[in-house]
Amino acid sequence: MRYSPLITDLYELTMLAGYLEEGMHETPAVFDLYYRHNPFKGGYAVFAGLDTALSYLENLAFSDDELAYLRSLGIFRPNFIEFLRGFRFRGRVTAPPEGTIVFANEPLLTIEGNLAEAQFVETALLNIINFQTLVATKAARVTHTAGSAKVIEFGLRRAHGPDGGISVARAAYIGGARSTSNVMAGKTFGIPVKGTHAHSWIMAFDDELTSFRRYAEVFPDTCILLVDTYDTLKSGIPNAITVARELRARGHELVGVRLDSGDLAYLSRETRRMLDEAGFPEAKILASNEIDEYVIESILSGGGKVDIYGVGTKLATCMGEGGGALGGVYKLVKIGDRPKLKVTSDIAKATLPDRKRLLRAVTPDGSFLMDIITLADETVLPGETVYNPVNPLQYTTIPADARFTELRNVVMEGGKRTSDREPTLDQMADHCAGQLTRLPHGCLRFINPHIYKVSISNGLFDLRMRLMEEVRQEW
Structure with missing residues (x-):
């Protein structure tokens, strides 16, 4: 460049x-x-x-x-x-x-x-x-706090312009966020690209279960379902478990679910319990929504069970005191x-x-x-x-x-x-x-x-x- x-x-x-x-x-x-x-x-x-x-x-x-x-x-x-x-x-x-x-x-x-x-x-x-x-410093603070959990850089849409978004993905990788949602950064630097889907995918269908099924049909081996569009524990997780069983019956496994709102410590604990009881202990829990090192620290102190953090706005814009x-x-x-x-x-x-x-x-x-x-x-x-x-x-x-x-x-x-x-x-x-x-x-x-x-x-x-x-x- x-x-x-x-x-x-x-x-x-x-x-x-x-x-x-x-x-x-x-x-x-x-x-x-x-x-x-x-x-x-x-x-x-x-x-x-x-x-x-x-x-x-x-x-x-x-x-x-x-x-x-x-x-x-x-x-x-x-x-x-x-x-x-x-x-x-x-x-x-x-x-x-x-x-x-x-x-x-x-x-x-x-x-x-x-x-x-x-x-x-x-x-x-x-x-x-x-x-x-x-x-890179912000990413190091986040990833060190996350411990064994992985961190994905999700910040492109809030970064300071397209060129800023590219630099964010590169520097965040050095600091420990070893994947990104930014496809151009993946091409430019060879960074693994990761992503799920938006709430609009679910809202585009008549009901949540149908949207989950259709997504799983298109991406049977990389399926992560966003479960908080309507009600995380009463609707999202039960529907995700239904789709996970259907995937397994076809020889595939649900990769995980994403939580994007609410009390992430409590919701991740309950989500882990429900997935484990349903026979999916390997399914990952991804948390997003204004995540930074302080939020991660709070989730961990609350007994949260998050496997992957999607960190966007506060990483890409380096928000925080100082x-x-x-x-x-x-x-x-x-x-x-x-x-x-x-x-x-x-x-x-x-x-x-x-x-x-x-x-x-x-x-x-x-x-x-x-x-x-x-x-x-x-x-x-x-x-x-x-x-x-x-x-x-x-x-x-x-x-x-x-x-x-x-x-x-x-x-x-x-x-x-x-x-x-x-x-x-x-x-x-x-x-x-x-x-x-x-x-x-x-x-x-x-x-x-x-x-x-x-x-x-x-x-x-x-x-x-x-x-x-x-x-x-x-x-």
């Missing part, structure tokens, strides 16, 4: 034109993409969108039609339009694998190249990474040979200068202890003091038994991917699931989650403080 270079904010183009006029466009530059607060007021995020971002960068080029449009705006000089004709991304990208658990203030993507190319890609990269990371947008930012951290620092009156918004590494300290059994951001050429050791990036008065010591792993690798060099064997979506989802088991358990809480430590090294702390002092002296 090609992302047009016009999917950008106008100011990226005006800055690019300005850099060209000033002769600055080929100056080496380094930018970091990161976010400041964990989404949903939770304890972590799931990194996603990298493959999409790399595809955008690899194919970045202006078509004749796009150049003609920019010319028609009447705000750019002819030499700039001609400059764009040969414009490509030929830089370096450093990033973690998709599905990696990440935290606020950590550099996710680092983009290195000349100032023109590294600056211009800001908007598109934020658009891709912010949204897919947000969705959701809606990730709030990722893209900041210049080095230009030429000079580390750069954004200083504000709010220390939490002061940036971390220069090229950096992102290390994860783990216990001998692989459990996560803390993350440490260091300068690119700096070495850290167990026992050293490290500092809170948003409050320099807070510091801690790296545990003596800590082992370090690099969270990021160079994934693009010279505008080309460094590997010709990208991980599959299944591998990304497995990576995410494995990482969740290694988090401190408190990070998984929805209310007042444990705050995982993200620290900066001595070298980065000293550089930041020195640059801040230089800025103050200029005032």
Whole structure:
């Protein structure tokens, strides 16, 4: 899928034109993409969108039609339009694998190249990474809460446009929702597609039993019946059981039933009892209707017997306190040979200068202890003091038994991917699931989650403080 270079904010183009006029466009530059607060007021995020971002960068080029449009705006000089004709991304990208658990203030993507190319890609990269990371995080929260039950992504009709629906299905898969109702996402990414039928199917027939029978005749091996159109327990389930017996007599089995309203904990318990007593213990119970991690938690606490959750609106739109947008930012951290620092009156918004590494300290059994951001050429050791990036008065010591792993690798060099064997979506989802088991358990809480430590090294702390002092002296 090609992302047009016009999917950008106008100011990226005006800055690019300005850099060209000033002769600055080929100056080496380094930018970091990161976010400041964990989404949903939770304890972590799931990194996603990298493959999409790399595809955008690899194919970045202006078509004749796009150049003609920019010319028609009447705000750019002819030499700039001609400059764009040969414009490509030929830089370096450093990033973690998709599905990696990440935290606020950590550099996710680092983009290195000349100032023109590294600056211009800001908007598109934020658009891709912010949204897919947000969705993958929501999906991880939902699927982790669901436990052994499966989760289907049902969000296309409520997603933010067709393109948003495609991104939702991909990112939700990484977070653990390993099937989708979105047929185009199935074709594009190879995601298994699942679905049932609507209430309108039942209402189109004279009675519920007839509608069930006709559906079972058309789909005898994939039949899931929606049982709440009239009365779930008095009509829907008894009629579904009748059809299940008829299917069995013909050599087929009812796959399951779907509950889409009411008290899902109570209804699923009763549905399970009725199906089991009728001789259909293998029939699955699928629940839908405004499902999210909080609803699932409530169903489970009420003794619910749901096998599959269809999660739509609240996943596709990332509803929930602290959701809606990730709030990722893209900041210049080095230009030429000079580390750069954004200083504000709010220390939490002061940036971390220069090229950096992102290390994860783990216990001998692989459990996560803390993350440490260091300068690119700096070495850290167990026992050293490290500092809170948003409050320099807070510091801690790296545990003596800590082992370090690099969270990021160079994934693009010279505008080309460094590997010709990208991980599959299944591998990304497995990576995410494995990482969740290694988090401190408190990070998984929805209310007042444990705050995982993200620290900066001595070298980065000293550089930041020195640059801040230089800025103050200029005032």
